[in-house]
Amino acid sequence: MRTASSINDDFDFSWGEEADNAATVINHPNRPDYCYKDIIANNSLPKALKSSRTDPIKCEIIPFPSSGSPFDQIDEIYIDDDHKALSVIKNIPKSLKLEHAQRIANRLQYLYDVSKEDDPDEIAISSQSMECFLKFFAQDERFGYPDIALTPSKNILVEWRIGPDQNFAIEFLSKNDTYFALFAPDPKHPERVARVSGSVSIDSVLDIIKPYGILSWILR
Amino acid sequence: MRTAFMLRSSEEFLSVNWLEYFRFYDRKKEMQRIRDALQKKLRIGVDAKIAVLQTGKMVDYVYNRSQDHRKLSVKHKPEENDPSHSGIFGLKDEHDLFIAELIAEVIQETYPAKE
Numbered sequence: 001m002r003t004a005s006s007i008n009d010d011f012d013f014s015w016g017e018e019a020d021n022a023a024t025v026i027n028h029p030n031r032p033d034y035c036y037k038d039i040i041a042n043n044s045l046p047k048a049l050k051s052s053r054t055d056p057i058k059c060e061i062i063p064f065p066s067s068g069s070p071f072d073q074i075d076e077i078y079i080d081d082d083h084k085a086l087s088v089i090k091n092i093p094k095s096l097k098l099e100h101a102q103r104i105a106n107r108l109q110y111l112y113d114v115s116k117e118d119d120p121d122e123i124a125i126s127s128q129s130m131e132c133f134l135k136f137f138a139q140d141e142r143f144g145y146p147d148i149a150l151t152p153s154k155n156i157l158v159e160w161r162i163g164p165d166q167n168f169a170i171e172f173l174s175k176n177d178t179y180f181a182l183f184a185p186d187p188k189h190p191e192r193v194a195r196v197s198g199s200v201s202i203d204s205v206l207d208i209i210k211p212y213g214i215l216s217w218i219l220r
Numbered sequence: 221m222r223t224a225f226m227l228r229s230s231e232e233f234l235s236v237n238w239l240e241y242f243r244f245y246d247r248k249k250e251m252q253r254i255r256d257a258l259q260k261k262l263r264i265g266v267d268a269k270i271a272v273l274q275t276g277k278m279v280d281y282v283y284n285r286s287q288d289h290r291k292l293s294v295k296h297k298p299e300e301n302d303p304s305h306s307g308i309f310g311l312k313d314e315h316d317l318f319i320a321e322l323i324a325e326v327i328q329e330t331y332p333a334k335e
C-alpha cells in the first residue's frame with residue numbers, strides 16, 4: 001500500500017479528457033503494466049487528486065490487466081457492476097464497429113440513469129448481461145438499431161419488430177447465455193406464423209434464428 | 221416495450237388496473253384515475269405509457285399461441301389507495317419473455333402515463 005503523495009512522486013498522472021470519470025485508468029508513464037486501482041474504485045478520488053490533494057490516500061498499485069478483451073480488463077479492475085457498466089457504456093463507440101454505436105451507448109446511459117434513479121441501492125444494469133450484449137453485437141458490423149430496454153432483473157433486452165408476428169427479442173442473461181423469442185413466417189409454410197423461444201448460448205443464437213429469415217430484418 | 225410484461229424476481233403476478241371497476245365508461249376519466257393511483261406509489265417517467273388490453277383476448281391469445289398452452293388469469297387485488305388494482309397470474313418467472321411478447325401483441329391502445 002502507498003499513499004497518494006508517495007505515488008505522486010512515482011506516478012505522473014495524466015488525466016486527459018476522462019479525468020472526471022470513474023472509468024479513468026491511471027497508468028504509470030514508464031511502467032505501462034501497472035495502474036492505480038483505488039482511484040478507479042472511488043469516483044471522488046480523481047477530482048481530489050487533480051486539485052493537488054496532499055493528505056495521504058491509501059491505495060494499491062496493481063499490475064495492469066493484460067488479458068485480451070476490453071471487458072476482461074475491466075472485469076479485473078472494477079469492483080462493482082455499476083462501475084463496470086459505466087465504463088463499458090463509455091467505450092461502446094470505440095469497441096463496437098457499428099454505425100449506431102454512439103446511439104446505443106446513449107440509450108444504455110439513459111437506461112442506466114433511469115434505473116439508478118428508480119433503485120439507487122440496486123445495480124443499474126447487470127454487467128454480465130452487458131458483456132453478453134457486447135458479444136452479440138460484436139458478431140456483425142451490420143446490425144441495425146434495435147429497441148433496447150432493461151428487464152426487471154436489470155438485464156438488457158433488445159428487440160427488432162417490423163410488424164405483427166414479425167419480431168425478434170433477445171434477453172442477455174449472463175456472460176454467455178441468452179433467452180430469445182421470435183415470431184416470424186414459418187420457413188416451410190410462410191402463411192403460418194412460427195413462434196419460437198428458448199435459452200441458447202450467445203455463440204449459437206444467430207445460427208438458430210437464421211432459418212426464420214430474421215437476419216434480413218436485423219442486419220442493415 | 222415487452223419488459224413491462226415481465227415479472228420482477230419477487231413478484232407473483234403482474235400488477236395491472238381494472239378499467240371498468242370505476243364504471244365511468246369514459247376512457248379519459250378511467251385513465252386519469254389510473255394515473256392518480258400510479259403516481260401515489262410509483263415514480264412515473266416522462267416517456268411511460270399505460271397500455272390497454274382486453275383480458276379475454278389476452279388470455280385466449282396466449283393460450284392458443286404458447287407452446288405450453290399457458291393459462292393466464294386476471295384477479296382483482298384491490299389496494300388501499302388503488303381500488304382497481306388487479307394482477308395477471310400465470311407468468312412463470314422473471315425471464316418469461318415469450319409470454320411477455322404474446323401479451324404485448326394484444327395491446328389495444330396506449331396512453332401517456334403522465335399528463
